[in-house]
Amino acid sequence: xxxxxxxxxxxxxxxxxxxxxxxxxxxxxxxxxxxxxxxxxxxxxxxxxxxxxxxxxxxxxxxxxxxxxxxxxxxxxxxxxxxxxxxxxxxxxxxxxxxxxxxxxxxxxxxxxxxxxxxxxxxxxxxxxxxxxxxxxxxxxxxxxxxxxxxxxxxxxxxxxxxxxxxxxxxxxxxxxxxxxxxxxxxxxxxxxxxxxxxxxxxxxxxxxxxxxxxxxxxxxxxxxxxxxxxxxxxxxxxxxxxxxxxxxxxxxxxxxxxxxxxxxxxxxxxxxxxxxxxxxxxxxxxxxxxxxxxxxxxxxxxxxxxxxxxxxxxxxxxxxxxxxxxxxxxxxxxxxxxxxxxxxxxxxxxxxxxxxxxxxxxxxxxxxxxxxxxxxxxxxxxxxxxxxxxxxxxxxxxxxxxxxxxxxxxxxxxxxxxxxxxxxxxxxxxxxxxxxxxxxxxxxxxxxxxxxxxxxxxxxxxxxxxxxxxxxxxxxxxxxxxxxxxxxxxxxxxxxxxxxxxxxxxxxxxxxxxxxxxxxxxxxxxx
Numbered sequence: 057x058x059x060x061x062x063x064x065x066x067x068x069x070x071x072x073x074x075x076x077x078x079x080x081x082x083x084x085x086x087x088x089x090x091x092x093x094x095x096x097x098x099x100x101x102x103x104x105x106x107x108x109x110x111x112x113x114x115x116x117x118x119x120x121x122x123x124x125x126x127x128x129x130x131x132x133x134x135x136x137x138x139x140x141x142x143x144x145x146x147x148x149x150x151x152x153x154x155x156x157x158x159x160x161x162x163x164x165x166x167x168x169x170x171x172x173x174x175x176x177x178x179x180x181x182x183x184x185x186x187x188x189x190x191x192x193x194x195x196x197x198x199x200x201x202x203x204x205x206x207x208x209x210x211x212x213x214x215x216x217x218x219x220x221x222x223x224x225x226x227x228x229x230x231x232x233x234x235x236x237x238x239x240x241x242x243x244x245x246x247x248x249x250x251x252x253x254x255x256x257x258x259x260x261x262x263x264x265x266x267x268x269x270x271x272x273x274x275x276x277x278x279x280x281x282x283x284x285x286x287x288x289x290x291x292x293x294x295x296x297x298x299x300x301x302x303x304x305x306x307x308x309x310x311x312x313x314x315x316x317x318x319x320x321x322x323x324x325x326x327x328x329x330x331x332x333x334x335x336x337x338x339x340x341x342x343x344x345x346x347x348x349x350x351x352x353x354x355x356x357x358x359x360x361x362x363x364x365x366x367x368x369x370x371x372x373x374x375x376x377x378x379x380x381x382x383x384x385x386x387x388x389x390x391x392x393x394x395x396x397x398x399x400x401x402x403x404x405x406x407x408x409x410x411x412x413x414x415x416x417x418x419x420x421x422x423x424x425x426x427x428x429x430x431x432x433x434x435x436x437x438x439x440x441x442x443x444x445x446x447x448x449x450x451x452x453x454x455x456x457x458x459x460x461x462x463x464x465x466x467x468x469x470x471x472x473x474x475x476x477x478x479x480x481x482x483x484x485x486x487x488x489x490x491x492x493x494x495x496x497x498x499x500x501x502x503x504x505x506x507x508x509x510x511x512x513x514x515x516x517x518x519x520x521x522x523x524x525x526x527x528x529x530x531x532x533x534x535x536x537x538x539x540x541x542x543x544x545x546x547x548x549x550x551x552x553x554x555x556x557x558x559x560x561x562x563x564x565x566x567x568x569x570x571x572x573x574x575x576x577x578x579x580x581x582x583x584x
Contacts, residue, residue, distance in 0.1 A: 058321070060086035060302070062569065063332035064339060065309045065322060065348070066509075068096025070547045071339025072292035073562030074569070076128045079299035081570060086330060087296070088307040088322065090509065093286075094293045096339070096548075097508050097515065098557055100284025104495045106444035109375040110285040111499070112508060112515070114433050114451050115140075115402055118558035119288070120276040121193045128295050135291035138438050140278040145401035146246045147384050147485045154246055155397065158277040171240040181237055186271040188226070193272060196553040196560045199568065200526040200535050230267035231258025231409050241408035249406040249429055252455060254520040254555065255370045257416035258409045262522035278402065283441050288557070312336060312345075312544065314352040319544035322348075335543050335569055339562075341509060341517050342530040342550035345539070357540040360531035364524060364550075369459030369501035369513030370419065374475050376450040377443070377495040381434055382486030399437035405430035405485060415456050422462025424474045428454040432482055450493070454478050459501040459512040467502035474500070516555030517548065526552055537565040538572075545569055 062078050064071050067089035079085045093099055097112030116137070119125065125135065144156040155166040160182055168175035195208040225233055230251040234244040248258055250273075251266035281287035293303055308325040321331035338345040343366065346358050381399050406412055406429040415425035433451040436442040442449045457474070461467070475498045483490045501513025510517070518524050527535045530550045539546050547565035549555040 058331040058333035060084045060330065060332050061334045062086070062337060063321060063330055063335070064088065064337045065312070065345070066090065066096065066339035066548070067094040067289075067293070067303060067305075068339045068548055069098040069289050069292065069557060069559060070549070070562035070565070071096070071337065072289055072296065073124055073128070073559040074337060074339070074547050074566045075296050075301060075562075076292055076299075077563065077566035078569065079296050079301045080128065083334065083573075085296060085299075085301035086332070087301065087303045088309055088324065088330065089303065089305045090308040091507075092305050094303060094305065095286050095289030097510065098285055098289045100286030103375065103497050104377050106447070107377045107449055107495065108284050108442045109449065109497055110451060111375075112285070113557045114280075114285050114435065116279045116281065116285065116288065116557050117273065117276055118196075118556045118560070120279060121272065122197060122558060122560055122563060124559045124563060128292070130288070130291045130295060133291040133294040133298070135287055136282040137279040138282055140280055140400055140402075140435075140438060142397055142401040143273055143278045144246065144250070144404060145384075145398040146242070146249075146404040146406070147386075147398075148242055148407055149484070151385060152242060153384075153386065153398075154242060155401065156246065156273065158274055160274050163274070167243060170242050171238075174238045174240050174243045177238055178243065182271045182274060185268050188222070188265075188268055189271040192265060192269060195526075196558065197563070199537065199564055200529070200552045202527070205526060226264055226268070227262055228264045229259050229261055230256075230263045230265075231413075233264045233267055234258075234409065241410075245406045245408045245412070246404065248409050248412060249404050249431075252412060252429070253431075254516060255367070255455075255514075256521065258413055260521070280435050280439060282439055284439075285557070309340075309348060311350045312338075312348045312352070314349065314541055318542040319539070332543075334573055335545055337545045337547060337565065337569070338539070339548045341511050341548070342534075342546065343511055344509065345546065345550075349540070353540045357533070361534055361540070364530045365519045365521075366512045366514050366517070367519040368419075368422075369457060369504075371453055371455045371515065372457045372474070372501055372504070372513070373499040374450075374452040374454070374478050375497040375499065376452065376479075376493045378434075378436075378448040378450050378489075379492045379494055380488065381437060381448050382432065382450065382482065382492075383488040384486045399434045403432040403434070405432065405482060412455075419456030419458050422458050422460065424457050424461075424470070424477070425455070426477075428456070428478060428481060430454050430478065430482060432486075447494075450489075452478055452482065454481075457501055457513075459505070459514075467500040471498045471500040471503070474498075515549075517550040518554075520554050525554065529554060537561075537568040 064087040319336040
């Protein structure tokens with residue numbers, strides 16, 4: 057008898073979501089996780105006494121466009137979300153500030169303080185592009201088959217009804233779209249910096265949809281699991297165990313066992329073997345997964361997936377313990393760093409699109425950006441459990457930072473210096489931040505690879521360019537979540553719809569597995 061019905065390699069959030077659906081459907085699930093904690097890049101750990109740091113993703117936006125939390129009853133397993141409002145806060149060198157609130161009209165009022173014309177344009181932009189953004193959400197919740205893509209991205213999105221103007225905008229760059237849509241460089245930067253979170257620069261062709269997601273922020277808002285981002289994956293693990301699933305940590309997989317053309321189990325680095333009667337599911341990076349096959353698959357079956365581009369990283373993170381919150385310069389306020397609305401929000405440091413393009417030019421030259429675009433997050437302002445009384449945490453994400461440096465130096469050599477530069481950039485907007493940091497964790501692209509298995513430091517696994525999205529992710533033959541041998545399935549950021557804390561890849565993979573095993577879509581109509 058096999059050890060499990062379905063065996064998972066890795067316990068990142070997509071793998072946990074997939075396993076959760078399968079366990080709920082009655083299958084005996086087993087999971088093997090390389091690290092000592094489940095969650096992959098969605099994990100929270102006490103790095104300094106009393107300070108809880110997220111090691112990967114922090115803002116939970118995408119998952120709230122899915123039914124996952126409800127389907128798997130995660131609130132019954134300790135998951136509690138805190139609504140974050142305002143969503144985004146953008147300070148500018150001249151003292152101007154813009155807030156994005158979940159409420160559209162309140163957002164427009166904030167934009168009007170910078171540009172009355174753009175307040176009107178923003179309202180129109182959101183209303184005009186909401187159908188397309190909703191269609192993108194739906195396309196992410198289905199396998200990227202030609203039928204599904206045509207149904208959602210063409211006919212349901214409104215593109216087909218207004219082909220000439222809509223298609224031209226969708227196929228362009230987000231920089232071009234935003235410059236044509238808004239007058240103020242500040243408003244352009246506000247939307248453009250969020251669009252850049254998947255990696256593409258403002259002038260990259262076909263990148264406009266990253267900016268066209270903007271309407272959905274006013275639908276889902278931004279949320280935080282109480283206790284840290286990793287509380288999502290901890291709740292998923294508890295749910296799986298409650299449905300008689302097994303999760304083993306410190307269990308690194310050395311190879312996938314293929315017998316008679318079918319994946320039947322795995323062998324760990326320690327030499328243990330675990331078998332699965334129905335399926336093996338890899339939540340690991342696609343390139344890692346292909347290596348685990350150890351030559352047991354004809355090269356022609358995996359050649360296109362091997363050619364999928366990881367890229368040269370693009371961002372790094374800095375986690376800090378603070379004595380006090382950043383004190384942003386505001387011309388109309390008395391100085392002081394008590395919690396204010398901006399401390400609840402994601403705080404954007406990106407004054408205009410040209411600034412972002414210069415940062416990307418540094419990256420292309422193989423050097424850390426001299427003037428990085430930043431997102432600062434101080435979630436202890438809404439969740440005191442993240443820090444000791446009276447103290448706070450600062451999570452800082454920056455772009456752009458290449459994994460491979462043109463200088464030939466190592467990130468181990470320059471990581472601390474680059475982290476200092478990130479703090480210095482934030483201090484231009486919040487001067488007190490230099491003196492308030494009492495401890496920090498520097499997560500360079502090399503650190504992300506070593507600790508979280510994110511090859512070459514790419515938090516999206518593969519570049520999120522148009523020729524590596526939808527039916528081409530990770531390759532044309534594997535975009536339906538089925539691997540290169542029978543019985544092997546794929547999930548995670550290497551598959552559609554890509555990176556981010558959404559769980560859609562895990563849900564879609566579960567749908568494919570359940571359909572193959574039971575020959576019926578169960579609760580997933582239309583995801584064959």
